[in-house]
Amino acid sequence: MSDSYTPRRKRLSLSAYTTSEMHVRHPLIAVWWAASFGGFGQIMIGSYIKGFVLVIMEIILNLMANVNLAILYSFTGRIELAIEVLDARWLLAYVLAYCYGLWDAYNHSVSLNKQAVLAEREKAPIDVFVMQSYSINFLDKRAPWVGMFWSIVFPGLGHMFVMRMVTGLFLISFWMVGAYYSHLFQVVHFTLLGDFEQALAVADPQWLMFLPSLFCFAVYDAYTSIVELNKKFDTEQREYLEKRYQRLLIELPMPITEGESQMLIAATFDHSSFVELAVTELEAKGISKEKILAIPIAQKQKNVAILDTIHRSDGISIIDTASVFGTIGMVLGTIYGFVWAWGPVFWALIGLFGGAAIGLAGDYLLTRRKMTRQRRDKVSELVLLISCDNAEANMVEQVLRDNAAFGVGTVKP
Structure with a gap:
């Protein structure tokens, strides 16, 4: 096409x-x-x-x-x-x-x-x-x-x-x-x-x-x-995140050496407006979109849960x-x-x-559907990777946590 x-x-x-x-x-x-x-x-x-x-x-x-x-x-x-x-x-x-x-x-x-x-x-x-x-x-x-x-x-x-x-x-x-x-x-x-x-x-x-x-x-x-x-x-x-934040200008795996000024921060989310709030706030604070990589995660559920929720729907609702x-x-x-x-x-x-x-x-x-209860811990649907300077790390991590990231991890030199 x-x-x-x-x-x-x-x-x-x-x-x-x-x-x-x-x-x-x-x-x-x-x-x-x-x-x-x-x-x-x-x-x-x-x-x-x-x-x-x-x-x-x-x-x-x-x-x-x-x-x-x-x-x-x-x-x-x-x-x-x-x-x-x-x-x-x-x-x-x-x-x-x-x-x-x-x-x-x-x-x-x-x-x-x-x-x-x-x-x-x-x-x-x-x-x-x-x-x-x-x-x-x-x-x-x-x-x-x-x-x-x-x-x-x-x-x-x-x-x-x-x-x-x-x-x-x-x-x-x-x-x-x-x-x-x-x-x-x-x-x-x-x-x-x-x-x-x-x-x-x-x-x-x-x-x-x-x-x-x-x-x-x-x-x-x-x-x-x-x-x-x-x-x-x-x-x-x-589709929006894949189009805007998958330029892949971040070097993966990122080489980390003594005294290196760059670091990599990873965060997991589910799909919500908080994701876009997070990435647009990072851009507003000086992190270019080329340094942000969004990786949507496709979920495959073996057991069909009986109820659809705001976070999950398997399309086979009874x-x-x-x-x-x-x-x-x-x-x-x-x-x-x-x-x-x-x-x-x-x-x-x-x-x-x-x-x-x-x-x-x-x-x-x-x-014969197995009516499993929905897991209380939410399943991650999206991973964000952000490349930034050491001086920006605290700001980036705080922005991610303020916008409902499930977890945030860092790779420091």
Whole structure:
């Protein structure tokens, strides 16, 4: 590839209000979310406008055809009522839109996977910073579990945390409308008071059955978005350091003799903004970039850890399976909560945690992954070598330690 070659794609693009990135996704996961709720599969793969339109179509056509009521009556054995409530004038339109969502989610994810592979091979650009008068957005490492936590507190907040503002605002709006028309908070209030009959009396099953899929999708999508953005941060920083700090003008191994004025300092880091803060501060203090050598270290993990973190992601997260079974369990819990004691809220939570546990156990049994705990001591991802004069050594070492180096070593004459 010639130096003048300009990549035709982007791996990640930032704007003042959202973050869009391409990575390989399993098409069946996109199909699952499209099946869970029309449009969610498209939102997951980044086709936002199409996804929002399909979500709105799902809501309108479902309500007009009374699909959720028919599902509730069917699963609770009241087949005649299910047939009676279905409105045939809207049902065919709903089925056609639903089937299109499944087909499009699969085909679009397959096509995007090809583009993501090509973008990775040609080292397409990764945006890292954008600033406008009304907002600032930048690529940084974030903890996936923080995004998951805020999505649990209020669906959509996890997307705000990762600067996917459009999706976040859409999910927040959907959740507020759904909670209002389903009387969710009244149902929760009466459930906590133990008044299950009143909880059932105020609940609107048509709207309440929308919420499990929305809740689980918001948690899943926020978590996976942060994991993938963390990978992009590592990739971009590794490529930047290799391009700027691998001129290799340092003599290695450096000859050390009595009275030599030069020394070599080594430091280890993980990928973070501290690395760039360290090297730019060293340059500002007189250490030229030709005297700095950055060596990214490729990690090969034999055991797949169960959880992704801000420092590590192996790309084989089992939250996929847990989210699928958790969503199924939550929907079924909501349905049967209308005929079982304790009501839909308790059974939705039981279904959520029970389904997620089944998903975790099933994934382990089927794949035989070894669920190792994450090591408490962080694994180094990067080595910096700095050549400097003896008089500069203390300054260099202090800069490295102030910017979160795991360890610093020196070779003195």
